[in-house]
Amino acid sequence: MxxxxxxxxxxxxxxxxxITEVSSGDFAMAMIHETxxxxxxxxxxxxxxxxxxxxxxVRLAPGGTHLMLMSPKRKLKAGDTVQLSLTLxxxxxxxxxxxxxxxxxx
Numbered sequence: 001m002x003x004x005x006x007x008x009x010x011x012x013x014x015x016x017x018x019i020t021e022v023s024s025g026d027f028a029m030a031m032i033h034e035t036x037x038x039x040x041x042x043x044x045x046x047x048x049x050x051x052x053x054x055x056x057x058v059r060l061a062p063g064g065t066h067l068m069l070m071s072p073k074r075k076l077k078a079g080d081t082v083q084l085s086l087t088l089x090x091x092x093x094x095x096x097x098x099x100x101x102x103x104x105x106x
Contacts, residue, residue, distance in 0.1 A: 005060065005068075006066055006067075007098065009057060010057040016053050018089040020087055023087070024082060026082040027069045030070070030084065033068045034064065035066070044068070049089065083095060083096070
């Protein structure tokens, strides 16, 4: 089973940063992906780094950049919470708990 994660990630700092890794104890693998349309076909590809501008934000959304969460280590349903960690290029780690939803955010 594969799930997608959507969120708004904000950078309140005066310097740009980049997210270079995603991890979660709740999944066997987590990756940053982006959706691209090539010859009329929507395809996803792995992204090595996700830039986050100073005082800016990145929207992780359906049809764009998002997190792919593969092979859950437990049965998940809407309303459950999973922990995700984002590693920044400078080595800092940002973690948070996120709810499982059955529908994408609007």
